[in-house]
Amino acid sequence: MNFLIYMSDYIVPFLILVILVYGISMNVEVYHTFIEGAESGFRTVIGIMPTLIGLMTAVGILRASGCLEFISEVLGMVTGKIGFPGELVPISIVKMFSSSAATGLLIDLYKEFGADSFVGRAASIAMSCTETIFYTMSVYFLSVKIKHTRYTLAGGLLATTAGLVASVMLAGMMG
Numbered sequence: 610m611n612f613l614i615y616m617s618d619y620i621v622p623f624l625i626l627v628i629l630v631y632g633i634s635m636n637v638e639v640y641h642t643f644i645e646g647a648e649s650g651f652r653t654v655i656g657i658m659p660t661l662i663g664l665m666t667a668v669g670i671l672r673a674s675g676c677l678e679f680i681s682e683v684l685g686m687v688t689g690k691i692g693f694p695g696e697l698v699p700i701s702i703v704k705m706f707s708s709s710a711a712t713g714l715l716i717d718l719y720k721e722f723g724a725d726s727f728v729g730r731a732a733s734i735a736m737s738c739t740e741t742i743f744y745t746m747s748v749y750f751l752s753v754k755i756k757h758t759r760y761t762l763a764g765g766l767l768a769t770t771a772g773l774v775a776s777v778m779l780a781g782m783m784g
Contacts, residue, residue, distance in 0.1 A: 653752050660747040668703060668710045677702065693777055696721075696728045697735060701773055704735070705742045712736070731780035738772035740765060 632639040671677040677699055685695020696718060704711035715732050722728040742765035750758055 657748050657751050660751055661744075664706055664744055664747065665710075668707045671703075672710070693773070694728055694731065697732055697773070697777070700732050701735065701739070701769075704739050705769065706744060708736075708741050708744070711741075727780055730783055731776050734776035734779050735773055738776055739769045740772075742766065742769060 629639055632642070680702065681695065681698040684698045688698060689695045700711050700714045700718065703714055715736055718732050719729055724730075724733070742762065746758060746761060746765070750756075750761075
């Protein structure tokens, strides 16, 4: 175990050194290439910043206004009848927009139900097998200026639904 801890301290500096040595051996202007890449990345961040701020603001407003709780209660009554716990609805909705906000909801679920409860296990599995669809679409498509996303949203929603169903089934099998 100590060996892994020791390795983890040195793996990143080692990789940086390998990249530098390889670049120099291939006659690449390493520093200039690094600066160009950083500048390009900075332009990308500036380009997608308004969308990210909008998404984070919308999630914050949903949580603070109580609208998310209302939607969750209404949907929870329906999903509870088909075996999907209503307590997972808020985290399922928020995860499509923001993983960090969904993590906050996950911690709230742990405090209320416990990490080893059915709801805690299902939420944990759901967090790992679903995607931040709207965040990902806005970042990637906006950065390369794609306006027509075709079937991406439908595919993302279908995959998220499959992940949520699987999380409930797996959590049920574990308990």
